[in-house]
Amino acid sequence: MRRADRLFQIVQLIRGRRLTTADYLAQRLEVSMRTVYRDIAALGQQGVPIEGEAGVGYRMRAGFDLPPLMFSxxxxxxxxxxxxxxxxxxxxxxxxxxxxxxxxxxxxxxxxxxxxxxxxxxxxxxxxxxxxxxxxxxxxxxxxx
Structure with a gap:
């Protein structure tokens, strides 16, 4: 999976759940937790409002939305x-x-x-x-x- 696709998937997975752990993301995306941490940091640098707390998980701040995308x-x-x-x-x-x-x-x-x-x-x-x-x-x- 390309990195851009993985970043999009992370956003989709986080916004579809109340709290999402790095372990869950790593398993779903078949990558290491270290990769998840790097990707979350990259999304934050790009302005994606992801909040996270050690041992609890990640969530999207209220009000964030992506425009709809097409199906493959x-x-x-x-x-x-x-x-x-x-x-x-x-x-x-x-x-x-x-x-x-x-x-x-x-x-x-x-x-x-x-x-x-x-x-x-x-x-x-x-x-x-x-x-x-x-x-x-x-x-x-x-x-x-």
């Missing part, structure tokens, strides 16, 4: 596969929402990534939910909204 071809295919597999296990309303979300994502992808994602001919082999189970799932989902 493989990430787009993974999204399509995930939605296709999930659709057969969701109640009808939530399955429609998953399909709507996927359509929005596909609409903004670059043409090559969209073509790669749409070419993934995966349809989940799992049997559809029976109507009673689907009704129970709908009731549980609606109760938590």
């Amino acid at each position: 071809k493989q990430e787009a295919q993974a999204l399509v596969a995930t939605v296709r597999m999930a659709e057969s296990r969701l109640d009808a309303a939530l399955a429609r929402q998953a399909e709507n979300a996927l359509s929005k994502i596909l609409a903004v992808l670059p043409l090559d990534a969209r073509a790669a994602a749409e070419s993934l001919a995966l349809y989940a082999p799992l049997p559809a939910l029976d109507p009673q189970t689907s009704a129970h799932l709908t009731a549980m989902r609606e109760a938590t909204e």
Whole structure:
């Protein structure tokens, strides 16, 4: 993994969690903790507001955000596969929402990534939910909204 990619991954991992340890980052990125420490220092020098405390972990200061980035071809295919597999296990309303979300994502992808994602001919082999189970799932989902 290129260093620039690793730095971006560090930011993504830290901002996606409340506290993130250097050990966790090292394991996820398959680098040494020393490399993580250097990368965190480099991000700080570039103005990324990462706060850290020895033995506790790192977190992003409130208000920091990165602009959205595009998905790679493989990430787009993974999204399509995930939605296709999930659709057969969701109640009808939530399955429609998953399909709507996927359509929005596909609409903004670059043409090559969209073509790669749409070419993934995966349809989940799992049997559809029976109507009673689907009704129970709908009731549980609606109760938590």
